Amino acid sequence: MKQSLACFALLASLPLLVGFKFIDPPRAWHQNDLPLEYWVGDAQPAGLSQSDTLEGIEQSFQNWSDVPCSPLEANFAGEIDNDTSGFGRPDITLFTFDGGAKDDLGSGPLAATVTHSSNDVVTHNGQSFFRTTSMNIIYNEGLSWGMPEDIASPNCHNRYDWIGVTTHEIGHGYGLGHSCDDGEPCPDPILRWATMYWSVSSCNDSQQIPGEDDHAGINAIYGVSVDFEVEGDGDQASLVGGVPLTITVSVPEDFQGDQYSRYEWNFGDGTIQEQDADELTPVSHSYEEEGQYTISLLVEGQDEECGGFFEADQRKVGVVLACEEPQPEFGYQNLGEHRVQLENTSPLGAFGCITGFEWWVDGNEDSAQSSYEPTLSFDEPGTHSVTLRASGPGGSAEYTAEVIVTADADEGGCDCSSSGRVKGEPLPLLAALLLLAVRRRALRRS
Numbered sequence: 321m322k323q324s325l326a327c328f329a330l331l332a333s334l335p336l337l338v339g340f341k342f343i344d345p346p347r348a349w350h351q352n353d354l355p356l357e358y359w360v361g362d363a364q365p366a367g368l369s370q371s372d373t374l375e376g377i378e379q380s381f382q383n384w385s386d387v388p389c390s391p392l393e394a395n396f397a398g399e400i401d402n403d404t405s406g407f408g409r410p411d412i413t414l415f416t417f418d419g420g421a422k423d424d425l426g427s428g429p430l431a432a433t434v435t436h437s438s439n440d441v442v443t444h445n446g447q448s449f450f451r452t453t454s455m456n457i458i459y460n461e462g463l464s465w466g467m468p469e470d471i472a473s474p475n476c477h478n479r480y481d482w483i484g485v486t487t488h489e490i491g492h493g494y495g496l497g498h499s500c501d502d503g504e505p506c507p508d509p510i511l512r513w514a515t516m517y518w519s520v521s522s523c524n525d526s527q528q529i530p531g532e533d534d535h536a537g538i539n540a541i542y543g544v545s546v547d548f549e550v551e552g553d554g555d556q557a558s559l560v561g562g563v564p565l566t567i568t569v570s571v572p573e574d575f576q577g578d579q580y581s582r583y584e585w586n587f588g589d590g591t592i593q594e595q596d597a598d599e600l601t602p603v604s605h606s607y608e609e610e611g612q613y614t615i616s617l618l619v620e621g622q623d624e625e626c627g628g629f630f631e632a633d634q635r636k637v638g639v640v641l642a643c644e645e646p647q648p649e650f651g652y653q654n655l656g657e658h659r660v661q662l663e664n665t666s667p668l669g670a671f672g673c674i675t676g677f678e679w680w681v682d683g684n685e686d687s688a689q690s691s692y693e694p695t696l697s698f699d700e701p702g703t704h705s706v707t708l709r710a711s712g713p714g715g716s717a718e719y720t721a722e723v724i725v726t727a728d729a730d731e732g733g734c735d736c737s738s739s740g741r742v743k744g745e746p747l748p749l750l751a752a753l754l755l756l757a758v759r760r761r762a763l764r765r766s
């Protein structure tokens with residue numbers, strides 16, 4: 321029921337402005353990746369000095385930062401060799417010029433943008449986007465370009481608007497498609513005057529400043545954001561600890577206000593808790609079972625400046641680690657010549673819940689050694705008690721068992737119980753070091 325009301329509110333508040341489109345498939349920047357850094361090729365298009373080129377790009381980013389509610393920010397990282405550039409840079413945001421570059425625009429477009437993304441998904445206002453990693457923008461160097469004063473001048477001489485076109489291309493890089501495309505009927509002047517309109521003539525500065533439709537598009541992708549804080553409770557100030565682990569979540573004042581109406585917490589362990597905006601107090605929650613937990617907050621509200629109804633969310637992935645006490649156990653195998661391979665069969669539980677293993681022989685804890693799975697060497701057959709201690713945020717526990725050392729190797733391999741470990745993965749170097757240490761101690765005892 322809430323869902324359908326929300327959709328009604330969205331449509332009612334934006335009757336004519338929904339002209340903007342997303343690029344296909346939808347891609348958006350994650351707020352953790354902002355401000356983005358951008359590089360510029362060390363060549364200049366005709367009509368522009370180096371400082372015009374750089375100032376124009378900076379102003380174009382600023383145009384999108386100035387959109388109400390926009391979280392978008394960008395910083396100039398430096399110049400880069402124009403010849404090694406192109407559209408194939410998923411790793412950096414890059415502006416280059418097609419003369420000499422590998423992606424020649426020919427006589428077609430003024431400029432073009434490729435937006436790279438990872439397979440991560442960002443959600444906003446109920447829409448899923450692939451997480452953008454970079455935008456690569458290439459300009460047609462066969463054209464003549466101008467700064468705003470050139471474009472507005474009677475002596476414009478068929479120059480194209482450097483800032484208008486750059487703002488348009490950055491709009492693609494931020495995830496916007498065209499307000500109207502080539503061949504599409506476009507009766508609404510709001511859409512024709514949009515920065516994201518599909519074409520612009522020379523000596524035309526109509527794309528310089530994003531308009532209403534561009535604002536609506538940016539707010540649909542980035543709009544109102546939300547964030548929250550997580551703290552440990554009482555003497556357990558950490559978010560890592562033994563069960564039961566109690567934490568407290570709260571919403572900073574920046575993300576409270578009249579425009580927010582409903583908050584919904586998801587603690588990642590199946591617990592969901594709703595809060596009305598007018599009763600927004602910190603919420604405590606206890607984790608009873610071992611696990612690594614992601615906490616997320618969904619917020620709904622209404623903000624006319626930011627495009628009407630909004631739904632924003634924020635996730636803190638794996639922010640809480642609650643651990644039970646470790647349960648160490650092991651088996652062993654005689655390798656022959658009084659050498660024993662210990663086999664660590666302790667359940668490892670949630671990642672991070674065991675931070676260390678220590679082994680010692682015959683109660684000699686002072687010479688305990690850290691290793692995942694050591695080999696012991698003795699001088700003669702006999703029975704020894706071996707202790708394994710496992711430690712972690714949930715505490716530490718010990719397990720002691722008798723190990724019968726023989727001169728001959730066990731037949732048919734290990735008679736120990738084996739459980740969930742990937743062979744050969746942990747700590748091969750430490751195991752080798754421990755082998756030396758144990759050997760030396762055994763010799764001293766003889």
Ligand SMILES: [Zn+2]
Pocket residue numbers: 488492498517518
């Ligand atoms: Zn375009």
